[in-house]
Amino acid sequence: PLGTPFAWVLVRLDGADTAILHALDAPGPDAVSTGMRVRVRWAAERTGAITDIACFEPCEGRERGSARPHDGVFADPVTGIVAEARLDYTYSPGRAQTAYINALSERRTVGERCPSCHKVYVPPRGACPTCGVATTDRVEVGPAGTVTTFCIVNIKARNLDIEVPYVYAHIALDGAGLALHGRIGGIPYDQVRMGLRVEPVWTDGGRYPDHYRPTGEPDADYDAYKELL
Numbered sequence: 080p081l082g083t084p085f086a087w088v089l090v091r092l093d094g095a096d097t098a099i100l101h102a103l104d105a106p107g108p109d110a111v112s113t114g115m116r117v118r119v120r121w122a123a124e125r126t127g128a129i130t131d132i133a134c135f136e137p138c139e140g141r142e143r144g145s146a147r148p149h150d151g152v153f154a155d156p157v158t159g160i161v162a163e164a165r166l167d168y169t170y171s172p173g174r175a176q177t178a179y180i181n182a183l184s185e186r187r188t189v190g191e192r193c194p195s196c197h198k199v200y201v202p203p204r205g206a207c208p209t210c211g212v213a214t215t216d217r218v219e220v221g222p223a224g225t226v227t228t229f230c231i232v233n234i235k236a237r238n239l240d241i242e243v244p245y246v247y248a249h250i251a252l253d254g255a256g257l258a259l260h261g262r263i264g265g266i267p268y269d270q271v272r273m274g275l276r277v278e279p280v281w282t283d284g285g286r287y288p289d290h291y292r293p294t295g296e297p298d299a300d301y302d303a304y305k306e307l308l
């Protein structure tokens with residue numbers, strides 16, 4: 080930092096509890112000792128950065144002991160600083176959910192089967208909460224499914240551009256061991272029923288089906304979905 084001999088020193092500024100490493104302008108070892116008083120030598124041009132401290136220099140004897148700890152009151156206090164920051168990250172919701180989301184981008188739905196009870200979880204969480212074992216057997220389900228239960232929504236949701244009333248349903252996709260949620264469209268709301276066979280309707284760029292509509296198949300038997308209500 081200097082063109083002349085200097086020492087690296089730890090300086091504890093008056094009032095501080097910790098020391099900073101900096102350069103001390105000193106002609107030789109005899110000019111440096113622990114406990115000596117030093118002061119900041121400011122840079123010729125100051126920009127408000129740490130580089131404003133050009134180095135430290137020994138204090139004159141007359142200043143020895145004259146410095147008092149700062150009282151913490153400043154005439155022009157710094158209330159904030161602007162610093163550029165950048166944060167790079169890769170979001171991974173886990174092995175099972177990643178596979179689920181990646182499959183959705185191809186308009187497929189995948190779950191995972193428990194090796195113990197053979198239930199197929201959609202969306203998969205990576206483990207069976209009943210058996211407590213990892214689910215690794217990936218299973219593609221749907222795309223069609225069966226309405227197991229439903230409700231008629233009469234209250235318009237904020238920021239949701241869907242005319243009421245509409246039907247929100249539990250839908251058991253074919254092959255899935257539990258139902259997921261979805262909106263039912265393409266049929267008057269008062270004609271939706273348990274057992275109705277439905278299929279997903281995708282919109283351009285959608286990461287999830289926009290809604291489900293009737294397939295036209297005969298309704299499923301109650302026995303076929305009674306465990307999935």
Ligand SMILES: [Zn+2]
Nearest residue numbers: 193196207210
């Ligand atoms: Zn299980």
